[in-house]
Structures are given as C-alpha cells and as structure tokens.
Amino acid sequence: xMKANVTFQGGYLFKRLRIDLSTRQVRVEEIDPAEYYQxxxxxxxxxxxxxxxxxxxxxxxxxxxxxxxxAGPMTGAPLISTTKFQCATxxxxxxxxLCANSSGYFGPYLREAGFDALILEGxxxxxxxxxxxxxxxxxxxxxxxxxxxxxxxxxxxLDGLPQGRRWATMVVGxxxxxxxxxxxxMVDDGRAFGRGGAGAxxxxxxxxALAVRGDHKFPVYDIEKxxxxxxxxxxxxxxxxxxxxxxxxxxxxxxxxxxxxxxxRNFQTTWEDPETASGVIAQTxxxxxxxxxxxxxxxxxxxxxxxxxxxxxxAGAAARPEYESIGILGPSCGVYxxxxxIAANQAxxxxxxxxxxxxxxxxxxxxxxxxxxxSAADNDGLEVHFGDGKALVQMLHFFAERRGLGxxxxxxxxxxxAERPEWEPYIMHSRGLTFAAYDPRGFHGMGLSYxxxxxxxCHNVGGYTVYEELLSGKVDRFSPQGKGAMVKSLQDVRAYxxxxxxxxxxxxxxxxxxxxxxxxxxxxxxxxxxxxxVEIGERIINLERMILKREGVDRRLDTLPxxxxxxxxxxxxxxxxxxxxxxxxxxxxxxxxRGWDANGLPTAETLKKFDxxxxxx
Amino acid sequence: MTQVGLWxxxxxxxxxSGRRTTIDFPDGAAVGDIPDRLLEVGIxxxxxxxLVVLNGLGWRQFPPEQKLKDGDVLLVIPPLMGG
Ligand code: SF4
Numbered sequence: 001x002m003k004a005n006v007t008f009q010g011g012y013l014f015k016r017l018r019i020d021l022s023t024r025q026v027r028v029e030e031i032d033p034a035e036y037y038q039x040x041x042x043x044x045x046x047x048x049x050x051x052x053x054x055x056x057x058x059x060x061x062x063x064x065x066x067x068x069x070x071a072g073p074m075t076g077a078p079l080i081s082t083t084k085f086q087c088a089t090x091x092x093x094x095x096x097x098l099c100a101n102s103s104g105y106f107g108p109y110l111r112e113a114g115f116d117a118l119i120l121e122g123x124x125x126x127x128x129x130x131x132x133x134x135x136x137x138x139x140x141x142x143x144x145x146x147x148x149x150x151x152x153x154x155x156x157x158l159d160g161l162p163q164g165r166r167w168a169t170m171v172v173g174x175x176x177x178x179x180x181x182x183x184x185x186m187v188d189d190g191r192a193f194g195r196g197g198a199g200a201x202x203x204x205x206x207x208x209a210l211a212v213r214g215d216h217k218f219p220v221y222d223i224e225k226x227x228x229x230x231x232x233x234x235x236x237x238x239x240x241x242x243x244x245x246x247x248x249x250x251x252x253x254x255x256x257x258x259x260x261x262x263x264x265r266n267f268q269t270t271w272e273d274p275e276t277a278s279g280v281i282a283q284t285x286x287x288x289x290x291x292x293x294x295x296x297x298x299x300x301x302x303x304x305x306x307x308x309x310x311x312x313x314x315a316g317a318a319a320r321p322e323y324e325s326i327g328i329l330g331p332s333c334g335v336y337x338x339x340x341x342i343a344a345n346q347a348x349x350x351x352x353x354x355x356x357x358x359x360x361x362x363x364x365x366x367x368x369x370x371x372x373x374x375s376a377a378d379n380d381g382l383e384v385h386f387g388d389g390k391a392l393v394q395m396l397h398f399f400a401e402r403r404g405l406g407x408x409x410x411x412x413x414x415x416x417x418a419e420r421p422e423w424e425p426y427i428m429h430s431r432g433l434t435f436a437a438y439d440p441r442g443f444h445g446m447g448l449s450y451x452x453x454x455x456x457x458c459h460n461v462g463g464y465t466v467y468e469e470l471l472s473g474k475v476d477r478f479s480p481q482g483k484g485a486m487v488k489s490l491q492d493v494r495a496y497x498x499x500x501x502x503x504x505x506x507x508x509x510x511x512x513x514x515x516x517x518x519x520x521x522x523x524x525x526x527x528x529x530x531x532x533x534v535e536i537g538e539r540i541i542n543l544e545r546m547i548l549k550r551e552g553v554d555r556r557l558d559t560l561p562x563x564x565x566x567x568x569x570x571x572x573x574x575x576x577x578x579x580x581x582x583x584x585x586x587x588x589x590x591x592x593x594r595g596w597d598a599n600g601l602p603t604a605e606t607l608k609k610f611d612x613x614x615x616x617x
Numbered sequence: 618m619t620q621v622g623l624w625x626x627x628x629x630x631x632x633x634s635g636r637r638t639t640i641d642f643p644d645g646a647a648v649g650d651i652p653d654r655l656l657e658v659g660i661x662x663x664x665x666x667x668l669v670v671l672n673g674l675g676w677r678q679f680p681p682e683q684k685l686k687d688g689d690v691l692l693v694i695p696p697l698m699g700g
Contacts, residue, residue, distance in 0.1 A: 239666075240665065240666075243628065243629075243666075243695055246628070247628045249698075251627050251628050251695055252627065252695070252697050252698075254626040254627050254628070254694075255626050255627040255668075255692075255694035255695065255697060256697070258624065258626050258692055258694070259670070259673065259692070259694075260673070274626075281628075282627070282628050283628050283635070286628075436699075459699045460699045464698060464699030466697045466699075467668070467696055467697045467698055469675070470668050470670055470674070470675040470697075471668060471675055471677075471696075472675065472677065473675050473676070473677025473678045473679075474678075475678075476674060476678060477674065477675075478674075504698075504699070505698070572673050573673075
C-alpha cells in the first residue's frame with residue numbers, strides 16, 4: 001500500500017470493531033491511514049477488506065463468509081444527508097462480491113460508538129441480537145428471535161434496551177432466516193441494505209438484529225467551514241431538490257413510462273397506456289396515500305414519502321415506496337393499483353426482502369403462469385397472474401416462507417437457472433442480480449451499466465445513465481456511441497460518492513461531481529481529497545474488477561439476458577433492442593477507456609497506475 | 618403554422634402539467650427556436666429543473682437548424698436520477 005504523506009485531522013476514527021460470533025471474542029483493530037488516502041472510506045474500504053478476507057471459494061451462507069459495514073469520512077459528519085454507510089460480503093444472490101449502501105442512523109451511530117467499521121465473522125451458537133454501546137458489546141441470546149417480522153424484531157429489541165439516547169438498528173426478517181437469496185437487512189424503521197441478499201448472510205450467522213449508540217464526539221477539522229458549506233448546500237438543494245421532498249423518486253414513473261423504458265409485464269413490453277399507468281404515478285400516491293415526509297439522519301431534503309392505505313382490500317398497509325420498488329412491483333407485474341404496490345412494498349420490508357428482486361421474481365412467476373409453464377398445482381393452489389394485486393402480496397409471503405414456487409424462487413436468479421434452465425429467458429438479470437425498473441432497450445447506456453456493474457445489474461453501482469442520455473445532446477439513447485465514456489464516468493463518481501458517506505441525492509449541494517470542486521472533505525478531514533476523488537473512484541472500480549476476476553468474471557459474464565436482444569413490441573421505444581453487436585460496441589469502448597484488455601480485465605499497466613499491483617497474485 | 622405536441626409529465630409545477638396539448642410554431646421554425654417558444658408557455662428549456670425531449674430524444678441532439686414539422690412532440694419531464 002502506497003504510504004500517504006498526509007495527516008488527517010478529522011473525519012476518521014481509525015478503529016474497526018471485529019466480532020467473532022462463534023467465540024464472542026471482540027477486538028478493536030487499528031486502521032492504517034494510508035488505506036483511507038487510497039480508498040477514502042465506505043465502499044472503497046469495503047472492497048479492500050473483501051479482497052483481503054473473502055477468498056473466492058467462500059460460500060455465501062457458509063460459516064467462513066463474513067460481513068462488514070463501513071462508514072465514510074462524511075458518515076455522521078455535521079453537514080446534511082451524511083447518513084450513508086456501506087456493506088460488503090459475498091452475495092448469496094450472485095455468489096460473488098456484493099457492495100450495498102444504506103441510509104438511516106446506523107452508520108452515523110456506529111461512528112458515535114467510536115468505530116469506522118464493523119466486521120462480523122463466525123456463527124453465533126444461538127439466535128442473538130448484538131448490542132454495541134460505545135466500546136462495549138453484548139449479546140441478547142434468545143431462540144424466540146426466530147420467525148419475527150422485521151418490525152416486530154425491531155420493536156422487541158428496542159423494548160429490551162436502556163432508554164435515553166436513541167438507538168440505531170439493523171434487523172433481518174423471516175426471508176433471511178429461510179435463506180431467501182434476495183433477503184435484505186432493514187435499517188432503522190424503513191431504510192435497507194436491499195440488493196444482493198446481505199440479510200441471508202446475517203441470518204446464516206444467527207444474528208437477528210443489531211443495535212448501536214454512543215456518545216463519542218465526531219472529529220472535524222474545520223467546524224466553521226462545515227457550517228458555511230451546509231448553509232450553501234441547504235440553499236442549493238431547496239430549489240434543485242424541491243420535487244424530491246414533494247414527490248420523492250416516484251416522480252420518475254410517469255416520465256420513464258412516457259419514454260418507453262418502463263418494464264411492463266416482466267419486460268415483455270416497456271410502456272403502458274398513460275391513463276392506466278396513472279394509477280401508480282407520484283401524483284396519485286401524493287393525493288391518495290401520502291401521510292408525511294421521512295428524513296434520514298441530518299437530512300433537510302426528506303425525500304421519503306410515508307404512505308398509508310386507508311380503505312379497501314389493502315387498508316392498513318403502509319410503506320415508503322421508491323421509484324424502483326413501484327416500477328418493479330407495479331407495472332412490471334401488470335399492477336396499476338397503488339394500494340397493492342404499497343401493500344407489496346410493506347410485505348417486502350416486513351418479511352425482509354429486496355423489493356427490486358422480489359418484484360422481478362413476481363414478474364417471472366406471473367410470466368410462467370401466462371405461458372402455462374406452471375399452474376396452481378405447483379404453487380400450493382395459488383394462481384398468480386399479471387395484474388392481480390392480491391396474489392402479488394400473497395406470493396411475497398410464499399417467497400419468504402419458501403412455500404409453493406417460493407421453494408425455488410427463493411434461490412434467486414442463478415439458483416433458479418441452475419435448476420430450471422428453461423426458465424432463463426424470463427429472468428432479467430446480469431450476473432445473477434436482477435434489473436432495476438429501467439429497460440435497457442429504452443436507454444442503451446443502462447444495458448452497459450447493468451452488464452458491467454460490480455455487483456450485477458444495478459442502476460446505481462453500474463452508473464445511472466438515463467438523465468445523461470437525454471441531457472447532453474452528445475449521445476443518442478438508442479445508440480451505443482459514447483456510452484462507454486458515459487458509464488465509466490458515472491461509475492467512477494458513484495464509487496467515490498459511495499465512499500464518502502453522503503447521500504447521492506445531496507451531492508450536488510457540495511459540488512461532488514465528475515469534476516469535484518469542493519472544500520467539504522478538506523473541512524472534515526483536513527486533507528483536500530477533491531483533486532483525487534475521481535481517481536479514487538477509478539481505483540475502487542479496478543479493485544472491484546480484480547475481485548470479480550478472482551471470482552471468475554471476465555467479458556463472457558458482462559452480459560444481458562436474451563430478451564434484451566428482441567425488439568420492443570410497442571410504445572415509444574418500439575423496434576429497439578440491445579443486440580449483441582450493440583452491447584459489444586459499448587463494451588469495447590468501455591474496456592478501452594478503463595485500461596482493460598479486450599477480455600474486460602485490467603492490464604498490468606492500469607493496476608500499476610492505481611497502485612493495485614498487490615492484486616496481481 | 619407548425620403544430621407541435623407538448624406533454625408535461627412527472628408532477629412538474631407548471632400550468633400545463635399532466636396535459637397533452639399543442640403549441641404553434643411559425644412556419645419555418647427550427648429546433649433552435651424551441652427554447653424561446655417554450656419560454657412563452659413558462660418552460661425554461663435551459664433550466665436544470667426540466668429535461669426537454671423531442672420525439673423521444675434529448676432536444677439538444679438535433680441540429681438547431683433542423684426544421685420542425687407538424688406532429689413533432691415535445692415532452693417535458695423532471696431531471697431523472699437514480700437512488
Ligand atoms: S435525500 Fe432522501 S435518501 Fe437521501 S438522506 Fe435525505 S431522506 Fe435520506
């Protein structure tokens with residue numbers, strides 16, 4: 001590791017808490033400042049840790065897998081939206097490296113407890129909850145943790161803890177206990193490590209919940225500067241993110257549908273008649289179901305839209321639906337009843353499942369019924385057809401309980417394909433992670449993004465191209481040209497943002513862009529990271545690629561499912577497809593700009609450029 | 618007169634929000650005239666608050682001198698972003 005010629009004067013605690021669940025041994029380890037110099041924090045530090053500690057033959061749900069949580073220098077910092085922290089582990093859904101981020105209070109409170117990172121390893125002898133208060137760790141063993149929904153587990157955990165300062169929590173639900181490959185970790189009362197199945201990893205260690213709090217003062221280099229920067233950011237975000245507060249990310253349902261990129265009926269089509277689609281747009285959500293805004297730690301934007309169904313079949317359901325959840329649980333399942341979507345979102349949260357993969361799996365089941373490939377006899381008597389909101393919610397319980405088709409669906413995309421290869425054409429995934437609610441045939445850049453994302457098809461880690469593909473005028477959303485450069489840049493920025501601890505929605509407020517011009521990290525750490533941020537993002541992507549190489553990934557696995565090669569049958573994107581030629585053209589440009597060879601692997605020269613020679617083992 | 622469809626979606630705070638309508642451009646009007654005409658109906662095509670799409674593609678993608686024709690459609694949406 002290249003030594004940093006800098007001394008940080010804030011932002012980091014340099015302490016990692018490691019808990020061996022098998023022996024209950026607790027260790028506090030020192031973190032080398034040079035690692036922060038090279039990898040910043042959060043996602044970067046998670047990738048470095050994963051490289052060192054998770055060997056390629058580790059089984060995701062085996063005792064040898066570990067799970068780590070990593071804060072960035074801004075996590076918990078006295079600014080705004082400093083809520084994010086990262087998780088790294090081997091994913092039961094993809095069988096490979098997983099990075100995931102979550103908002104909520106856990107990351108900031110972990111820092112208040114005195115740590116930048118938390119590592120869990122081994123397997124607890126009994127079901128337990130891990131309670132961390134400042135430097136002290138204790139275990140609340142109880143076999144009755146098992147079977148509780150996430151809300152009930154959280155309530156029970158909090159009821160048993162001393163009052164006073166607020167606790168931050170993480171819990172898993174019944175889906176995780178039943179090894180559902182796409183089970184989530186719910187953070188506090190509604191944020192999540194959603195993608196990739198981190199919940200099942202935690203449950204495989206017999207950890208039902210964690211709680212943390214502390215009273216360490218956060219070290220900051222220049223508090224006055226932080227105040228000034230926060231004032232500016234709030235001012236900037238008041239105008240630029242006003243709509244986020246009002247409508248949340250649900251505001252994108254209507255435009256993405258109007259552009260013909262909305263998955264409908266499991267990506268068989270990419271558009272729905274606007275009149276029908278209006279059932280699940282943001283304005284409908286606001287008018288009929290909105291209760292209040294929800295804010296994460298120190299956030300003035302408060303983009304969360306708390307909704308509740310007051311009457312009808314789904315009365316009592318409550319959730320905070322985001323764009324991706326609505327798109328995948330709604331239109332992709334042929335469901336245009338917002339009440340059903342809210343109920344399905346709630347079921348995912350309470351059972352502890354990723355809404356995106358759960359929605360994709362519902363779409364799969366519905367298409368299997370549509371094609372007559374399965375029947376009620378295969379599914380404990382339950383028929384599940386496109387458009388059936390009630391069956392949508394019921395089937396989610398089947399997934400979590402591994403009932404009916406849930407037995408196989410719970411294995412996730414790769415597990416299903418291994419058992420039923422004939423179903424593969426109906427599963428939209430890259431490297432085992434299912435698509436978010438954007439069809440790449442409507443935005444070809446999203447195809448490259450899904451195919452090359454470090455964790456499988458992810459609209460964030462892979463690079464969110466949708467906006468750029470319409471804004472600049474330099475690229476055409478239906479063409480491969482320029483997408484390599486675009487995706488590379490978006491991925492690099494995202495990798496460093498994920499390492500700061502700041503919510504991406506707020507990054508504009510601090511000029512954390514592809515040409516970062518900001519004093520915010522200087523104000524926090526005493527070191528001016530700004531000129532090196534994009535380079536750090538690139539270093540992280542290259543390290544992740546070397547992890548993936550070690551796990552068997554190269555160009556052959558940077559793919560899209562066969563449906564993407566079929567032209568869209570109707571709507572605004574009619575006739576468009578991401579053919580193999582188009583994908584290859586995008587990959588060629590992307591690899592070249594990354595300094596990777598034609599097989600999609602970093603060259604020795606590239607690794608040297610980013611001080612990653614240590615991965616050449 | 619060239620009649621161009623206009624559709625504002627995504628909950629934008631605009632008088633035309635949610636409606637499909639038509640706006641007239643003078644004969645011979647071109648893509649480069651879009652911002653001025655949209656300004657007349659309260660939409661600043663250069664504002665980061667909006668994305669303007671012409672016939673399904675970003676409007677800046679077209680040469681400014683390209684003539685508009687009857688049946689062209691402008692879609693105005695909020696700036697999209699991932700979560
Ligand atoms: S913008 Fe939304 S997701 Fe980001 S910190 Fe604020 S409330 Fe949380």
